[in-house]
Amino acid sequence: MAEPGTLTRADLAEAIHLEIGLSRAESAAIVEQLLGHIGDALAKGENVKISSFGSFVLRDKGERIGRNPKTGIEVPIAPRRVLTFRASQMMRDRIVRAG
Template sequence: MSTITRAHLVDLLHTRIGLSRQDNSDVLESVLENIAASLESGETVKLSGFGTFAVRKKGRRIGRNPKTGEEVAIQPRSVLIFRPSQMLKSALRAAPIKEKRVVEEVT
């Protein structure tokens, strides 16, 4: 399984749109910066047909240290959540599963 990087996205844009790699890089960075700024200001970002990004506030709570079982206070924090659209969910369900093959050597 491979990872999609910014450079890979820029190359895809270059291939499909035809702008220079620098222009595509600038567009991609601008889009990502706007998404990040919106999330930082507490706004929800909805990309139609893809999904919704939002920031959820988690309150203070008590957790446990898994090793010792001791109670530990967990401070309030903000977490990023993503909810995929129905279109994306359907596409993922229909896509064939690509499995990694593990070959064992016999000595």
């Protein structure tokens, strides 16, 4: 069971089932396909923008020097690609109104 306040794949599938009337299996398949398409696009290096929701943006971070907090020893941090999410203005407005 999901943590309180956490929306899961099963929750999304159930919402589709209740609102659209598809079977639970069809609803779960739609959720899996949608998440699969988003994941595939990100894996190919494409950014994903969902209008009125937000954007998943890939960023390349260069190598840098970090510090081990326990020992204080400097260590190189390898370059990597990170995924960030930026909520649309409409979504930010909805969050502010809900809070």
